[in-house]
Amino acid sequence: MTAVRCVDLCKTYRQGDQDVKALDHVSIDIAEGGFVCLSAPSGGGKTTLLNAIGGLDKPDRGEVYIAGQRIDNLGKGELAELRLSRIGFVFQAFNLIPVLSARENVEFVMQVQGVAATERRIRSTEILEEVGLAGLEDRRPAQMSGGQQQRVAVARAIVSRPALVLADEPTANLDSKTSDGLMGLFAELNRHHKTTFIIATHDQRVMGYAKRLIRMLDGRIVDDIEQHAS
Amino acid sequence: MNIVLRLAWRNIWRQPRRTCLTTGAMVFSNVLLIFMISLQFAMYRLMIDNSLQAFTGHMQIQAPGYIEDKKMRQTVPDIVPLASALREQLETDTIAARATAFVLASSEDRSYGIALFGVEPQFEAQVSSIPGLIGQGRFLHSGDAPEVVIGSVLARNLRVGLGDELTLLGSGKDGSFAAAVVEIVGIFESGIVDIDRNVAELPLRLFQDIFYMDGSGHEVVVNAPELGEAHELQRRVESLLGTDQDLVVHDWDALQPGLKQAIQADMSSAFFMYAILVILVAFSVLNTQLMSVLERTREFGIVMALGLTPGRMGRLVILETAIMGVMGIVFGALAGGILTSWFSVHGFSIPGMAEMAANFNLPARMHPRVTGVTLFLGPIVVFLFTLLAALYPALRLHWLRPVEAMRAV
DSSP states (O other), X not given: OXXXXXXXXXXXXXXXXXXXXXXXXXEEEEETTOEEEEEOOTTSSHHHXXXXXXTSSOOSEEXXXXXXXXXXXXXXXXXXXXXXXXXXXXXXXXXXXXXSOHHHHHHHHXXXXXXXXXXXXXXXXXXXXXXXXXXXXXXXXGXXXXXXXXXXXXXXXXXXXXXXXXXXXXXXXXXXXXXXXXXXXHHHHHHHHOOXXXXXXXXXXXXXXXXXXXXXXXXXXXXXXXXXXO | OOHHHHHHHHHHTSSHHHHHHHHHHHHHHXXXXXXXXXXXXXXXXXXXXXXXXXXXXXXXXXXXXXXXXOOTTSOBTTHHHHHHHHHXXXXXXXXXXXXXXXXXXXXXXXXXXXXXXXXXXXXXXXXXXXXXXXXXXXOOOSSOOSEEEEEHHHHHHHTOOTTOEXXXXXXXXXXXXXXXXXXXXXXXXXXXXXXXHHXXXXXXXXXXXXXXXXXXXXXXXXXXXXXXXXXXXXXHHHHHHTTTSOOEEEEHHHHOHHHHHHHHHHHHHHHHHHHHHHHHHHHHHHHHHHHHXXXXXXXXXXXXXXXXXXXXXXXXXXXXXXXHHHHHHHHHHHHHHHHXXXXXXXXXXXXXXXXXXXXXXXXXXXXXXXXXXXXXXXXXXXXXXXXXXXXXXXXXXXXXXXXXXXXXX
C-alpha cells in the first residue's frame, strides 16, 4: 500500500524579481512503513516537498495523495483534520508551545483529538519515558536543552501513533550523540510500529539510517536509491 | 484544568503588564458603570416616587377622554362608593376619590386661577404626600366643613394665612355658577413649585355640594405598595371594574408623560456617554488581542501544523478575552458593589446640585441604589463588547497560512 504519492508537483516562489522553482515536476511513491530521507542542499526543494506532503503548503500544480486520499484540493479544515489524525511533524526549530510543560505539549494534540484525560496521562508518561525524558515532564521548553526540546517535539509528533511522520532537519540543532539517539528512536518506531518516516536532511549520518534516499537539486529529483539502513 | 484553558490562562499572563492594564480598564469602567447606573436608577425612582406620591398616584380611574380634556361633566359616577368598594375588594387603604375644578380663588386683596381638588380627607394621606406636608395649621377633617388647605406659594401670592377666608368662583357640573367661601385651615409646602402655587384642597363632599356633582367625581387615585407592582395592580383594578362600567384606568406613564419623557431624555444622554466608555474599553481589548495574536503568529503556525483548525485557534483567542472579561466583571462588580453600597448608605452631595434637585422634589443628598440590574448590566455589556472586539483578531487567524506563519519571527 502506498503511504504517500506525489504526481508531477510544481511550485514556484517569487524571490525579489526572480522566480525560483522549488519543485519542478516531482513525482514519488513512498510505501507504508518506508524510512525515506530527502537530501538536498539549501533551497533544493526538500522542505517545500515536505510541506506539500503535509498539506502545509499547496503546490502550483500536481497531485498529492496520503494513504490513497488526494489532499492537495482539500480545504483548511479538512487538511487540519488530516494532519491531526494521520501526520506527525518534527521541525528543525522544535516549535514547542513555550507556556506549556513537556507533558502538556505532548498532551495538547491528544486533547485536540478528544482523547480522555486519563488516557492522555498514561500515553504522555509512556512516550516521554520512551524518548528519555522521564522526570522532566513538568519542565517548560525554556528550562530544557535543545536535545531535550527536540525529544519533546518527537514525543508530541508520535504520541498519537500517526501513520506518517514528516521531519524537517530534525537533527540540525543537535549534537552528534543526541542526533544518533533521535535517529535510533525513529528507526525503532519504524521497525516496531511500521510508521512511515520522511526526513528532510543534509546530514550524512541521518541519511545512513534511511532505507531509501532521494536526492534533490533545484527542485528536481536527481537520484532515488534503496539502501541498507545502518 | 483543561489544557486549552490552561494555555489561554498562561497566554494572557505572558505580558502581565499589558493584561493588567487591559483588565484594569475593564474594572474601572465596570466600577464607573455600576456607580453611575445605580445612582441614575435611584434618582429616577426617587423622581417618580416623589412626583407620583405628591399627587398623581400610580394610576387613576377616570371617565374616558377626561385625561385629554378635563371637562367638569366627564365624571366617574358614585365615586365615593366606588373607591370604598375597591378598598374593600383589594384590601388596601391606598385608594382615594377626588374631584377637580378650575376656579378663581380670591382673598381680600388678590385673585388667582387655581386647580381646586375635592379629596377624601381620611384617605388622601394614603395616596398623596400633601397631607403630610402641611407646614402651618392642619389637614382637612372629614365631613363637609367649609375649609381648605392651600400651597405656600399661593398663600403668599394671595397674602393670606391660617384662619383667613377664601372665596371660590367657578362653574358647576351642570354649567351653572358655583361659589363658596371657605376658611384656610392649613398651608402645605410640597417643594414642587407648580403644586405649591396652583393647588388647593377641600373635602370631597363639600366640593360635590358646591359644584353640583350629584355624587360624582373625576378620579379615583390608586397607589401600589411599590412602583414595580403597579402593573399587576392595574390589571386587578381593570378586572374588578369589568366592562359594564364606562371607565378607564390610566397608569402614571399616561398621567405624567412629561416625567417619563424627562427620564428617557436623561437616560438617552447618559447611555450615550456609557456607550463611548464601553467602546473605548473594547478598543483597548482589540489592541491587546491584536498585539497578542501578531506576537504569536509563529505559534499559531505551529499549532495549525499540528492539526488545529483556524476556528479552534480563534476560539482560543476568544477564550483568552473571555477570561480577561470575567476578571473584569468579578473585580469590577466587587469593587463597584462595595463602593456603591457604601454611598447608598452614607449618600453624597455635589455642590450646586441642590437647586436642581429641589426642582424635581429630590433630596440634596444622593443615595445610589444597588440592585442586580445595576450591578451586572454595565459589566455584562462591557463583557459582550470585549468579546466582540476579540472577533477581529480571532477572524484574522482564518487567513493565516501555516508555512508563512511558522516563518514569522
